[in-house]
Amino acid sequence: MKILGIETSCDETAAAVVEDGQRLLSNAVLSSMDLHKVYGGVVPEIAARSHVEAISPVIEQALTDAKCSWDDLDGIAVTYGAGLGGSLLIGVMTARTLAIVKKKLLYGINHVEGHVYANFLTSTSLPGYHLPAEQPTFPLLALIVSGGHSQLVLFRDHFDYTLLGQTRDDAIGEAFDKVAKILGLPYPGGPSIAEAAKRGNPNKYQLPKAKMHGAYDFSFSGPKTAVLRLAQELCGQDYAFPSFKLAGLLNESQKQDIAASFQRVAIETVGDKALQAYTEFQPASVVIAGGVAANQELRRQLSQRLPLPIAYTDPKLCTDNGAMIATLGCFKATLGQPTADPYSLEIAPNLSM
Secondary structure (H helix, E strand, O other), X not given: OEEEEEEOOOOEEEEEEEEOOOEEEEEEEEEOHHHHHOOOOOOHXXXXXXXXXXXXXXXXXXHHHHOOOHXXXXXXXXXXXXXXXXXXXXXXXXXXXXXXXXXXXXXXEEHXXXXXXXXXXXXXXXXXXXXXXXXXXXXXXXEEEOOOOEEEEEEEEOOEEEEEEEEOOOOHXXXXXXXXXXXXXXXXXXXXXXXXXXXXXXXXXXXXXXXXXXXXXXXXXXHHXXXXXXXXXXXXXXXXXXXXXXXXXXXXXXXXXXHHHHHHHHHHHHHHHHHHXXXXXXXXXXXXXXXXXXXXXXXXXXXXXXXXXXXXXXXXXXXXXXXXXXXXXXXXXXXXXXXXXXXXXXXXXXXXX
């Protein structure tokens, strides 16, 4: 079973071929990140135009790297939500057209669910990948943390899951981006905060953790606002002082300490919820998924706090990629999940789990 996965939900144009839901044959990714950095975030129209230019070459690269022809493929899996509407449209229309022309089965994939399935890849001949030795077992607790999502999901089996909780405002990755902007650190904020935090004191500043009514819900707007107020105070300014002027008044030591303190609190927040869910549901395995899953401090804290070993996937498979989409497509194909109609599959920008 070989599935081509296509992912275009945000600014990465990605395609990959996965065999039997566990072997990574190729993983081609072309990011338009450099085009967005000057704006401090992803510009949807620029992302969509970049997908138009990149989608065909990226797919051809994925097939070449996998040493596959179209005849070798059993189907095509494509992200149809959640994500940016224009970006999703490029991937879905491409996949629909290829499914019709190449006479392949088509599978519509939930982007957020796909992130979880990056953890099911266990082997590859591609250089530079470090994958888990075994696939996770059910019941499975998934902590999904990215720029757009912060969720805890309990999987009883493939396609049988319950959303335990999610963010009520900013996702953790979004909060990292906004704090980085306050500190004058480059976009994307996650890696920038993590790098600055290495030279800072994580206990220098005591930032608040949100208390939510839902046992497993998250909120990161409070700590983000606390960073803003702290920065204004350190600069000798009041709450009316513009946030974009703060970076020029803070010294490097202050920026590093704020970054370290915010990273500690943000990661402790998701760690608290993950430990609480583990204690209540006693899953057989725990996985973390999404771009923030590449954060080494998050991995360190979870490994330290949870009473079972966590087999982390390669950081390259935490950010958006076609491999996670192809892997979930493989399981949909082998477990008899419904196919999508290539003549009518529509995008769902606000799709939830």
